[in-house]
Amino acid sequence: MRQAHHPEQAEITLTEVMAALSDPIRVGLVRVLADGHERGWGELRAPVAKSTLSHHLRVLRDAGLTRTRQEGTRCYVALRREDLQARFPGLMHVVLTAAEIDDIGRQVGVKGGLAG
Amino acid sequence: MRQAHHPEQAEITLTEVMAALSDPIRVGLVRVLADGHERGWGELRAPVAKSTLSHHLRVLRDAGLTRTRQEGTRCYVALRREDLQARFPGLMHVVLTAAEIDDIGRQVGVKGGLAG
DNA sequence: TTCGATGTTTCACGAACATCGAACGTAGGA
DNA sequence: TCCTACGTTCGATGTTCGTGAAACATCGAA
Secondary structure, three states: OOOOOOOOHHHOOHHHHHHHOOOHHHHHHHHHHOOOOOEEHHHEEOOOOHHHHHHHHHHHHHHOOEEEEEEOOEEEEEEOHHHHHHHOOOHHHHHHHHHHHHOOOOOOEEOOOOOO | OOOOOOOOHHHOOHHHHHHHOOOHHHHHHHHHHOOOOOEEHHHEEOOOOHHHHHHHHHHHHHHOOEEEEEEOOEEEEEEOHHHHHHHOOOHHHHHHHHHHHHOOOOOOEEOOOOOO
């Protein structure tokens, strides 16, 4: 559970971001984090095994979409909206809007949320 | 060489578009087509075998990013900018801007072009 | 120190992908 | 009719991806 690697803002690449957003589960995770609130790992709900969820969160983290923070044994995830806006202006807005309209990643939610 | 399938505008999905744009060669192809001009297959220059180029063009076509038209034994490719704009407003603009800045897919060009 | 909770990593597997060369099918020209 | 140019499709190969089960690592509590 060592501290994970996060790419610098300048290291974020378009193609990696696109690849990260090519899976509905990951788009769902981004949607859950879109409000800017940090979420606890255990709060997240997705119809996959926890190892798979861990894998998806890692892909998002490696692509520079999210930032993970550790606190004791818990960890918290947040969307790197400002870095993304600086790097690819407008991208997240466009993607989130499209994802909302099509309701992509609806299977993903938070504990107590609609999809919980 | 039968007529290829093109998804309807409404059938274009965000995740498929993202997946299509997760490869530098394909981003390069989209950049080449970004000016709206239709391009001949043989005009396209990419550092891959023609079967591989055919594959990439197929991925773009299947995702709804491009439209292919046949004329005799030749075929012509064009970006479906209007369909994409209607489906995911602002997406292509954002992606093309980012791709230009980072010069993604620079290896792709047209006969007689800079990367030819 | 022992136990339990929380994520991460490893391993294994089938599916999908990127790639190439070769074979193929189609349309035009000789 | 035969030949050629143009893309597509097929077969093969190696890589990456999504997935889950199981083992592992870390921290807090008892």
